[in-house]
Amino acid sequence: MNTEKRNIAPIIEKEENHLPNILSDQDLKDFKLMVNELRDTWTKKQLYRTETEMRFSVLNDLIYPTKASKYWQCVREQNSFLQSLMSISLKTKKNNVEIKKLEKKIKTEKDPLEKELHQIDLDEKVYKKASLELDAKDRMRELRLWSEIKKELDDGSFDTKDVNTHQLDSYHKQYQNKIKNLTPNSSEAEITNVVGQLKSIERIKKDGRIGYNEPKAISSQKEK
Numbered sequence: 001m002n003t004e005k006r007n008i009a010p011i012i013e014k015e016e017n018h019l020p021n022i023l024s025d026q027d028l029k030d031f032k033l034m035v036n037e038l039r040d041t042w043t044k045k046q047l048y049r050t051e052t053e054m055r056f057s058v059l060n061d062l063i064y065p066t067k068a069s070k071y072w073q074c075v076r077e078q079n080s081f082l083q084s085l086m087s088i089s090l091k092t093k094k095n096n097v098e099i100k101k102l103e104k105k106i107k108t109e110k111d112p113l114e115k116e117l118h119q120i121d122l123d124e125k126v127y128k129k130a131s132l133e134l135d136a137k138d139r140m141r142e143l144r145l146w147s148e149i150k151k152e153l154d155d156g157s158f159d160t161k162d163v164n165t166h167q168l169d170s171y172h173k174q175y176q177n178k179i180k181n182l183t184p185n186s187s188e189a190e191i192t193n194v195v196g197q198l199k200s201i202e203r204i205k206k207d208g209r210i211g212y213n214e215p216k217a218i219s220s221q222k223e224k
Helices: 009-016 025-044 051-058 067-108 112-153 164-180 188-207
Strands: none
């Protein structure tokens, strides 16, 4: 996708003619002085998380204390952005068809007012198109970053095929961290939850499996 596709300069220039209807003379003058700055803002604005935010906030060491837990959170995050990107793609396809329909209406419409309304609808769709393309670009940026971080974390020390494999060790470390952060001011419910889950994890690790009683088969025949 080239920069031109996401360019809203023509939209801003077109709307400048209508701004006197909603802005005072001074506001309009200030807006015109900021046009180049606003175009730049549109292009470089942050939509989603930066790499810094991804590394320290999303993959924070308290919640994801192991490389494996960080890796699998990357998988979840990346999948979420993939689904969003596919949704944007479908919305863009629909929006593009609506643009074509409006262009067709404008060509055939005889009533000047109806034609003007169609043109306004078209301007909205063109703006929406630029917004969707900018959204897609930033989602793609984050998809790439999650991919890079996954590669960094994958050092061969954990299973990258089955998410369940790492969880006992990762959760064990996570709840050990949580225990250390409990204070005399922690609520009884919080303490019970953290201590209870840590003890459960330690029991499961000791047993070597998740304990349960296998249900007995129910006979379909009545006892004689």
